[in-house]
Amino acid sequence: MRRIAAIWLIACLGFVQFAKADEGMWLLPLINKLNMEKMQEMGLQLSAEEIYSINNSSLKDAIVIFGRGCTGELISDQGLVLTNHHCGYGKIQELSSVENNYLKDGFWAKSFDEELPAPGLSVTFLKYMTDVTADINAELKEGMTEAERAAKIKEVSAKLIEEAQKGNAYQIRVQDYFEGNQFYLIAYEKFEDVRFVGAPPSSIGKFGFDTDNWMWPRHTGDFSMFRVYCGPDGKPAKYSKNNKPYKPAHHLPVSLKGVQKDDFAMTVGFPGSTERYLTSWGITERMDIINHARIKPRGIKQDIWQKDMRANEKVNIQYASKFAGSSNYWKNSIGMNRGLENLNVLGQKRELEKEFTNWVNADKARQAKYGNVLSELEKAYEQRAPFMSATSFLAECQLRGAEVFYFALNAKGLEKALEEENQEKINAAVEALKEAGKSFYKNYYAETDRKVIGALLKLYNDDIETKYHPSFYNTVNKKFKGDFQKFADELYNKSIFMDEARFNAFLEKPSLKVLQKDLAYQAGVSSLDKYKEIKQMEQESLISINKNNRLFIAGLMEMKADKVFYPDANFTMRLSYGKVGDYEPKDGVVYKHYTTVEGIMEKEDPDNFEFVVPAKLKELWKNKDYGQYADEAGYMPVCFTTDNDITGGNSGSPVINAEGHLFGLAFDGNWEAMSGDIAFENELQKCINVDIRYVLFIIDKYAGATNLIDEMTLIK
Known part of the structure; x- marks a missing residue:
């Protein structure tokens, strides 16, 4: 394992000149060795220390994880955060009402006092990253099973985290790179008092909406603004009126000099996920199974949502954020399949795999180490295909598609408490459900969900083998003669979960019999149970895929020792x-x-x-x-x-x-x-x-x- 890390480092240090300037998502602690010479040739005037420093203020101190899936940056010494409009969209929607529609009209705080608390929103700063590959690899032995290897990595990581957490309140984790060939310990500081400062109306912030999404030329003012607050001591603190705007170690100066062709441009952020080292079989799975299972169900669901949103302003507000989130990667999946086909990526991958096979076969030691990697990957993806198709469609049609099914699963704790006849647990479960209900029903329109349920349950029935159907499909077939819209109508009329008044009335006097007989609850539980059951069927192939992907990447780095490799994105800076x-x-x-x-x-x-x-x-x-x-x-x-x-x-x-x-x-x-x-x-x-x-x-x-x-x- 140490040899793999050494090969990777040699490749990175010795052959930077072969890297293309505009490809790569680079780790900041390594840019001085890997990238600075090239960036400075392109015009960069900063030093590596000015970009990433542990001991001094640097550019990285102005960049944050915004919420759970975006990037933001500090643009003032008073904690002012700039991010995209679509990143703030969910919170803007939550804070909106028919009377104060910030999505439609925009919002601007003209003073600190006018800024709106955004409960549940956080911003997170990277404090430092440390390479711990050697620490972990020292404990990994030849001949370990994948389970033994994972357990040892977890054990060593826990010790490293425990040691790093002494004397601070940072959130610390160990993150793997290159499919488990490299490891970094990363420390974060999370702030949870974040307030909404301003955003343009959606006619500016989302100008072009879905038609222009992923398209150029673009004319969208996609930005929104928030502010980070801290306690009087400058440390993270829960929301309080006594909190003050956070003073960051660094904020970005804002240029009015303009943009010219060939200007140097650098981005620093938290890219979520890439799969640049995926094999041809993995790409086929992504195109024909995963993307297909996004495209077809979401297209049906979004058509229903959009029709109701256009007809009713309240529904438009309720579903604006949901629609944006759903359609974003629906369109992305369509475009990805189109791009992969147009660029013949499958053909290129197969050529690389042929090259890899020839390289492996030229040496007995390589044959012993890598000889079965590609054949095992092909076999594992073939075994996983029916399971992956079923779980992908099940997630899109039932668990994400039918909103009420997923919400009903919140009652599992109450069911257990009622079975145990434990009044203390019953009371706690009821209170939790009341809180969940406030959030859910604020953005829920049962009439819309009724239409979606009927359409998506039928799609799953028609496209997925019967043996992968949740048990409640038996009820649909027997009681409703396979008519999924009649089943959805029955839910609409009788389920305690599809109506806020019925739901709250049930919580006043919860009954185990009523809960277990509720069709929405039955559908949610049986969908989740079937999902878990099928996921368990994937385990053997998943273990093989993870193991052989790791070996494949290690082999690639060994085979192409004259190439600079960068790790796939994994939502680290x-x-x-x-x-x-x-x-x-x-x-x-x-x-x-x-x-x-x-x-x-x-x-x-x-x-x-x-x-x-x-x-x-x-x-x-x-x-x-x-x-x-x-x-x-x-x-x-x-x-x-x-x-x-x-x-x-x-x-x-x-x-x-x-x-x-x-x-x-x-x-x-x-x-x-x-x-x-x-x-x-x-x-x-x-x-x-x-x-x-x-x-x-x-x-x-x-x-x-x-x-x-x-x-x-x-x-x-």
């Missing part, structure tokens, strides 16, 4: 670098690297909610009232593209210029390169960013929130 630039998506078409407010007006369609333009924005455009934020050529910039390597989780990442100043906000990738999570395409892959000047223009000239501009450090 990474840096990517590239340049501002245009691209050619197809024959005869060239997309320039920036868009302007003129494009917003060209797309305007007052009869289509996706392309409505606010009157105030039109007035500013007509008067060319752009203030100090216009480009020197006179136009008002909106978005621009770079060739930085990003993925989901990078949403909200700062785009930083050669001087270390913020000049854009990453929010999307482009349609032509949706295959990027699996295969980076150097000519087509683009990172779509909001120009920071458009952000400032909206804050200042559109919203009049000059108080926020005043606390930033502007670089002219």
Whole structure:
């Protein structure tokens, strides 16, 4: 195992010149050895210590995990956080009502006192990362089973974490990289008093909505603003009126200098997940099973949701965040399959696998170590296929698709307490359900869910083998003669979970018999039970896939000793670098690297909610009232593209210029390169960013929130 780590390090240190500048999600502790020379050749004026330092203030101290799946950055010394509108969307929706519709109208706090608490939202700072590969590998022995290996890694990691936690309140974990060939101990500091400061209306923050999602040219002001608060001692604290704005170790200066083609661009953020080392069999599974199971059910569900959302403003608010989350990766899955096919990624992977096989067969020692890796992967993926198909569809149709099924599962604790006739546990379970109900019913419309349930249960019935059907399908077939819409209607009329009043009445006098006879509860429990049962069937193939993927990557690094390898994204802090630039998506078409407010007006369609333009924005455009934020050529910039390597989780990442100043906000990738999570395409892959000047223009000239501009450090 030490030899694997050594090979990886040699490859990284000795052959940097072969790496392409715009591909790679790099670990910050290694950039001095791996990337600084190349970045400085491209124009970067910062040192490695100014980007990542443990002992001194550095750029990494201004970058945070925003919530659970995005990136944000500190842009003032008073804890002001900038992130994407779509990252803040869920909280903005939660804080909205028909009377105060912040999604529709926007919101701007003109003082600290006007900022709105956002319960459940957090921001998390990276404190440091330490390579502990040698510590863990020293305890791993040849001949260990995968279970023994995992247990030993867990044991050693626990000891390392225990030691690292002495004298601090950091959240610490050990994260593996390269499918378990490398390990880092990572320390975080989490702040849970976060308040909503401002956001434009969705007509700006989501301009183009689903039509423009993943597309270029783009004209979306995808940003929102929050503030981190801390206790009087500057440490993380629960919400209190006595808390104060947090003073970060570093905040990003904001550049007004503009964007030019070929400008250096760096992103630092928390990319969620990539699978760049996936084999051909893994890619086939992703395309034909996982993506297919997203595309088909979500398409049906979203059509139902959208129709009801357009008909009812309350439903529109209730389902806005749900719809955005569902449709984002629905469209991503469609684009990914298209991109993988167009770029012949499967063919490229098969050629690599042939090369790997020839390399292995040329040496007996390699044969002993890697000889069965690819054949075992092929076998394991083939065994897993029916199970993966069933669980993927079950998750999309029942556990994610039918909202009431998943919510009903919250009552499992109450069922157990009622069976035990333990009044103390019953009371606790009832109180927990009351709290869960407040959140659920605020964003739930039973009439919509009734339609979704009928449609998705039928889809699962038609597309998945009977042996993988949950037990409640027997009830549908016997009592309702296989009519899933009649079953959904029965739920709507009688289930205690589909009606808030019935639910609360039940909690006043909970009954085990009533709960166990409830059709929604039966459906939820049997769906989850079947899901777990099928997942258990996957275990043998999953263990084989994990083991052989690890060996495959170790072999690749050994085979290609002249290549710099970077680990797949796993929602830990990474840096990517590239340049501002245009691209050619197809024959005869060239997309320039920036868009302007003129494009917003060209797309305007007052009869289509996706392309409505606010009157105030039109007035500013007509008067060319752009203030100090216009480009020197006179136009008002909106978005621009770079060739930085990003993925989901990078949403909200700062785009930083050669001087270390913020000049854009990453929010999307482009349609032509949706295959990027699996295969980076150097000519087509683009990172779509909001120009920071458009952000400032909206804050200042559109919203009049000059108080926020005043606390930033502007670089002219």
